[in-house]
Amino acid sequence: MESAIRYLVTLKMAGMSKHLEILKRYFMRNEPPWKIAELLGMRRLVVKGIAQYFRELLRARTLPSDDQVRKLLDIVMPYIDCIPSYCIHHDNGLVRCTICGEVVKYAEFRDHLRKHHQDLIEKITKSVMTKVISRLGVKLA
Numbered sequence: 001m002e003s004a005i006r007y008l009v010t011l012k013m014a015g016m017s018k019h020l021e022i023l024k025r026y027f028m029r030n031e032p033p034w035k036i037a038e039l040l041g042m043r044r045l046v047v048k049g050i051a052q053y054f055r056e057l058l059r060a061r062t063l064p065s066d067d068q069v070r071k072l073l074d075i076v077m078p079y080i081d082c083i084p085s086y087c088i089h090h091d092n093g094l095v096r097c098t099i100c101g102e103v104v105k106y107a108e109f110r111d112h113l114r115k116h117h118q119d120l121i122e123k124i125t126k127s128v129m130t131k132v133i134s135r136l137g138v139k140l141a
């Protein structure tokens with residue numbers, strides 16, 4: 001579960017809202033991939049690929065069902081929504097990192113975060129994990 005949450009945290013920090021929107025619509029609202037693809041202006045295979053990648057991150061002994069993924073996202077997403085994006089958009093597909101001030105291509109910003117701000121990614125991931133585990137504990141009790 002931790003790698004799946006780290007993935008969501010990194011997407012939000014990098015301002016990759018389309019990816020998060022795909023996961024919300026696919027798993028939480030049960031919308032068909034073609035509809036999501038049309039709405040977000042992406043290819044259907046890309047939409048399915050992102051959903052499948054996320055499901056793989058949650059693999060324990062078996063792949064989780066859509067329903068299991070939805071239940072987890074229902075708990076996790078409100079915390080992800082509260083995380084800020086650490087970039088300011090400029091022209092020409094460039095963004096400025098609000099942590100260190102460096103200007104990089106938007107397409108490379110997630111890698112920039114992983115390379116230079118892994119400590120912050122881990123800190124936020126741990127914080128979300130703690131909240132999710134306590135919620136799961138309450139639900140199971």
Ligand SMILES: [Zn+2]
Pocket residue numbers: 097098099100101102112116117
């Ligand atoms: Zn930076």
